[in-house]
Amino acid sequence: MTLEEAEKEALKCVHCGFCLETCPTYNVTRNELFSPRGRVLAFREGKSLEVFASCLFCRRCELACPSGVNYSKIYVEAIRRVRKLDVSGVVESPKLLSLTLGVLRRSRPYLPEPREPLAHKDEGAEVVIFPGCITSVLFGGLVEKAVKYFRSVGIKTEVVNGCCGLAHLHSGNEEGARKAVERLKERVKGRPIVGLSSNCVARLKEEGLEAYDFAEFVVKRGLPVKGRAELVTVHDSCHASHFGLGKYTREVLRMLGAKVVEMEEPNYECGAGGYSFILNDDVSEAVSEVKKNMVAKTGAEAVISTNPVCTLNFLRKGLRALHVLDLVEA
Ligand code: SF4
Ligand code: SF4
Numbered sequence: 636m637t638l639e640e641a642e643k644e645a646l647k648c649v650h651c652g653f654c655l656e657t658c659p660t661y662n663v664t665r666n667e668l669f670s671p672r673g674r675v676l677a678f679r680e681g682k683s684l685e686v687f688a689s690c691l692f693c694r695r696c697e698l699a700c701p702s703g704v705n706y707s708k709i710y711v712e713a714i715r716r717v718r719k720l721d722v723s724g725v726v727e728s729p730k731l732l733s734l735t736l737g738v739l740r741r742s743r744p745y746l747p748e749p750r751e752p753l754a755h756k757d758e759g760a761e762v763v764i765f766p767g768c769i770t771s772v773l774f775g776g777l778v779e780k781a782v783k784y785f786r787s788v789g790i791k792t793e794v795v796n797g798c799c800g801l802a803h804l805h806s807g808n809e810e811g812a813r814k815a816v817e818r819l820k821e822r823v824k825g826r827p828i829v830g831l832s833s834n835c836v837a838r839l840k841e842e843g844l845e846a847y848d849f850a851e852f853v854v855k856r857g858l859p860v861k862g863r864a865e866l867v868t869v870h871d872s873c874h875a876s877h878f879g880l881g882k883y884t885r886e887v888l889r890m891l892g893a894k895v896v897e898m899e900e901p902n903y904e905c906g907a908g909g910y911s912f913i914l915n916d917d918v919s920e921a922v923s924e925v926k927k928n929m930v931a932k933t934g935a936e937a938v939i940s941t942n943p944v945c946t947l948n949f950l951r952k953g954l955r956a957l958h959v960l961d962l963v964e965a
Pocket of ligand 2: 647648649650651652653654655671672675696699700701702703704
């Protein structure tokens with residue numbers, strides 16, 4: 636991606652405003668500067684680029700845009716110039732990530748205790764389990780369960796820990812994001828990848844890898860599942876929504892006998908995008924509150940979230956958040 640490409644995308648904007656109501660930051664501020672159109676215009680004019688700092692990089696605006704503006708290209712180019720925080724080095728090292736999250740946990744007690752990523756490899760492993768960087772250190776129990784589940788259905792796996800590069804893109808580090816995918820490709824060696832973090836799966840799909848969300852793999856391979864049936868609602872994480880991954884989550888829930896009560900806008904941003912789960916600024920907090928109310932209105936016992944950063948934000952807001960795999964018996 637180049638500056639030229641980003642500028643080309645920005646020029647496609649015809650100021651129609653169709654994206655405004657879909658944008659969570661515009662939705663809570665009613666301020667044009669916090670809208671996709673306002674941000675695209677700022678980029679075109681080359682000024683006030685700090686308006687990108689409040690963008691949650693949820694990409695809902697792309698889904699609404701009739702002119703096909705690839706907002707992601709503009710965002711990555713703009714945020715590179717304004718983002719002061721770059722966590723690329725941290726997410727690439729599980730040890731550093733664990734240490735950092737351990738420190739953050741002192742002031743954020745909702746964070747699970749970090750642990751060493753699980754190392755696992757079956758002889759002749761045919762499928763790669765890719766937890767994603769955050770899941771590997773904060774939701775290790777989920778990774779163990781995935782290994783156990785696949786063993787129970789006769790599939791040999793290898794757990795490959797690492798980063799998909801999405802965290803790099805949040806700080807405009809495109810080169811770092813590209814290298815993260817290259818490193819992953821070398822370790823995956825052409826095998827199918829089953830991801831436990833939906834937004835990472837979406838990123839890997841966009842990069843042309845054979846990646847499946849856990850529920851997607853179960854459905855497409857016709858694998859059996861049994862487990863707990865609960866009254867739940869489903870949150871569709873933003874990047875994963877571009878690939879319609881939520882339908883597989885719902886299908887697995889149906890197979891489990893769970894009752895799903897849909898919330899008003901399942902793919903409304905959780906409020907944690909773009910590092911906001913660390914920074915907690917006013918705009919992302921207001922978006923988180925909107926989402927929390929949507930979940931609460933359903934009366935569900937839990938919100939199903941298959942992306943770890945969204946899950947953490949739900950936990951922060953005092954909600955019971957589970958991955959669909961949490962309900963599966965292994
Ligand atoms: S990526 Fe999301 S928050 Fe950012 S401008 Fe688009 S809709 Fe708004
Ligand atoms: S919907 Fe697309 S073309 Fe219309 S204002 Fe938004 S970015 Fe521009």
